[in-house]
Amino acid sequence: MTQVFDAPDRFAETALQGFCAANADRVRAVPHGAVRAAPGPRGKVALLVGGGSGHYPAFLGYVGTGFADGAVAGDVFASPSAAWIYGVARAANRGGGVILGFGNYAGDVLNFGAAAERLRAEGIDARLLAVTDDVASAGAHERSRRRGVAGDLAVFKIVGAAAEAGLDMDAVMAVGAKANGATVSFGLAFDGCTLPGQGKPLFTVDAGQVGMGLGIHGEPGISTQAMMPAADLARTLLAPLLAERPGDHDGRVAVILNGLGRTKYEELFVLWHHLTGMLADAGLTPVDPEVGEFVTSLDMAGCSLTLTWLDDQLEGYWRAPADAPAFRKGTVARPLDAEAVDAGTETATAIAPGSAASQEAGRRVAALIGHVANALADAEEELGRIDAQAGDGDHGQGMARGSAAAVAAAERAVMAGAGAGTVLSRAGDAWANRAGGTSGALWGVALRAWGQALGDAGKPSARTVAQGARAAQDAIVRLGGAKVGDKTLVDALVPFVQVLDERVGAGETLGVAWAAAAARATEAADATAGLVPRLGRARPLAERSLGHPDAGAVSLALCARVVGANL
Numbered sequence: 001m002t003q004v005f006d007a008p009d010r011f012a013e014t015a016l017q018g019f020c021a022a023n024a025d026r027v028r029a030v031p032h033g034a035v036r037a038a039p040g041p042r043g044k045v046a047l048l049v050g051g052g053s054g055h056y057p058a059f060l061g062y063v064g065t066g067f068a069d070g071a072v073a074g075d076v077f078a079s080p081s082a083a084w085i086y087g088v089a090r091a092a093n094r095g096g097g098v099i100l101g102f103g104n105y106a107g108d109v110l111n112f113g114a115a116a117e118r119l120r121a122e123g124i125d126a127r128l129l130a131v132t133d134d135v136a137s138a139g140a141h142e143r144s145r146r147r148g149v150a151g152d153l154a155v156f157k158i159v160g161a162a163a164e165a166g167l168d169m170d171a172v173m174a175v176g177a178k179a180n181g182a183t184v185s186f187g188l189a190f191d192g193c194t195l196p197g198q199g200k201p202l203f204t205v206d207a208g209q210v211g212m213g214l215g216i217h218g219e220p221g222i223s224t225q226a227m228m229p230a231a232d233l234a235r236t237l238l239a240p241l242l243a244e245r246p247g248d249h250d251g252r253v254a255v256i257l258n259g260l261g262r263t264k265y266e267e268l269f270v271l272w273h274h275l276t277g278m279l280a281d282a283g284l285t286p287v288d289p290e291v292g293e294f295v296t297s298l299d300m301a302g303c304s305l306t307l308t309w310l311d312d313q314l315e316g317y318w319r320a321p322a323d324a325p326a327f328r329k330g331t332v333a334r335p336l337d338a339e340a341v342d343a344g345t346e347t348a349t350a351i352a353p354g355s356a357a358s359q360e361a362g363r364r365v366a367a368l369i370g371h372v373a374n375a376l377a378d379a380e381e382e383l384g385r386i387d388a389q390a391g392d393g394d395h396g397q398g399m400a401r402g403s404a405a406a407v408a409a410a411e412r413a414v415m416a417g418a419g420a421g422t423v424l425s426r427a428g429d430a431w432a433n434r435a436g437g438t439s440g441a442l443w444g445v446a447l448r449a450w451g452q453a454l455g456d457a458g459k460p461s462a463r464t465v466a467q468g469a470r471a472a473q474d475a476i477v478r479l480g481g482a483k484v485g486d487k488t489l490v491d492a493l494v495p496f497v498q499v500l501d502e503r504v505g506a507g508e509t510l511g512v513a514w515a516a517a518a519a520r521a522t523e524a525a526d527a528t529a530g531l532v533p534r535l536g537r538a539r540p541l542a543e544r545s546l547g548h549p550d551a552g553a554v555s556l557a558l559c560a561r562v563v564g565a566n567l
Contacts, residue, residue, distance in 0.1 A: 056326070082429075254314075369427055383395050409427050441480075445476060
């Protein structure tokens with residue numbers, strides 16, 4: 001159980017502050033993350049890594065020369081918001097562009113993708129690098145659907161070294177793609193982990209059993225087996241990785257034996273004792289092997305094994321010197337270009353006043369968001385119950401928190417004279433920041449895209465509102481990858497947008513068209529009870545979900561009805 005904390009909801013924030021204070025010679029604190037205290041040379045490609053907190057040394061412990069230029073930290077097991085990623089990426093940027101590295105989880109894919117779009121809009125070359133090493137989460141033919149686990153260390157170390165060597169963006173990304181494609185991991189869990197302030201574990205493993213292939217957030221694995229001797233555990237870790245050895249590979253491998261938080265180093269050394277012989281028997285030569293904690297899961301008991309199939313290029317970057325708080329290799333000279341990084345404080349971009357007509361529309365937008373927030377607060381428990389059928393049951397809480405934050409942000413924007421577009425965009429950013437998770441990211445990108453379509457120049461017409469709905473849908477589909485039939489909020493959003501567009505195009509008033517679209521979205525949300533999820537953490541629990549509607553689709557339809565009733 002996680003024992004040391006103040007307010008549970010500030011655990012990640014205070015841990016970040018403590019980390020930066022303890023490593024002030026190596027990192028500089030910035031809002032929601034850290035960057036190198038001594039930045040790399042100007043023109044260098046920067047590597048920003050990140051994800052949810054609770055996995056230290058990932059990701060803050062990787063910031064340093066020869067490794068990452070910065071790291072962004074979300075709440076415990078929750079993706080950092082797009083706004084947080086964007087802010088830390090700007091602080092880490094040295095002029096050569098920024099690579100955004102993260103594990104392949106739905107919330108991270110959405111938020112890092114949205115942040116990359118914002119950076120590109122400012123002329124910063126931003127690329128995405130999603131690590132997909134967990135062989136238990138999908139087959140080799142579905143590599144893009146695999147989760148990112150302890151392979152993060154190998155991939156990010158190699159990419160960081162390539163960037164440190166002065167390669168340009170395209171060349172560093174090519175190295176990253178090669179490293180990710182050459183990296184595989186498999187994990188075991190002996191017991192679950194407990195979130196700060198919670199009285200019971202997030203998940204459990206029955207006494208005397210081993211969970212095979214469980215994810216670092218408790219995602220379902222492939223099987224449960226009786227506890228076995230160390231030699232058999234080592235063999236179990238290695239076998240699925242050997243099955244993916246490239247046919248023409250010469251046997252050089254980077255090897256990482258990773259503890260997940262509660263498994264002691266001595267236990268890992270016992271496993272390594274057996275693995276050394278097994279690797280040799282398989283014709284593999286470990287290159288600078290690492291045994292310790294590199295990607296943890298709070299107090300989870302378990303371990304994982306990672307192999308990266310090396311060639312001359314990858315071996316050189318894997319062995320290159322690095323100096324980060326939690327990872328040091330070789331000798332690193334202190335960078336010559338060591339000007340101070342402005343840690344600054346988190347400040348909002350100044351709001352340009354909208355036109356009088358747009359300001360009036362902005363006040364109406366803020367009022368509508370207030371009605372939505374009230375409805376979501378009332379529905380919090382029911383949405384959580386629906387989500388718990390095949391998820392972690394936090395959808396209602398996230399929607400209530402996100403919408404409440406959106407109201408506050410919208411009202412602040414109104415007070416500053418913002419037009420409708422800025423009010424909605426600011427509300428979307430606040431929603432994503434506070435809600436966390438995939439749903440928060442989706443609502444954030446949707447409202448920001450909708451706001452950009454509305455603009456601040458005049459009173460939005462019904463046609464402009466419909467175009468904004470289409471822009472919101474496009475942003476969600478582009479960044480999240482969901483389509484109709486995947487059992488997500490897209491199943492309700494697509495028919496809503498279609499009906500709204502058709503009715504407005506036929507000359508109906510916005511109120512009439514919106515009501516019809518909301519009714520169609522509600523029908524579509526109810527119909528998701530007959531679907532099984534094909535994306536996200538609910539995918540492995542597909543059968544449990546059958547017969548129950550998708551919580552995201554239900555909440556979207558609810559929001560649509562509330563807005564329609566108050567237009």
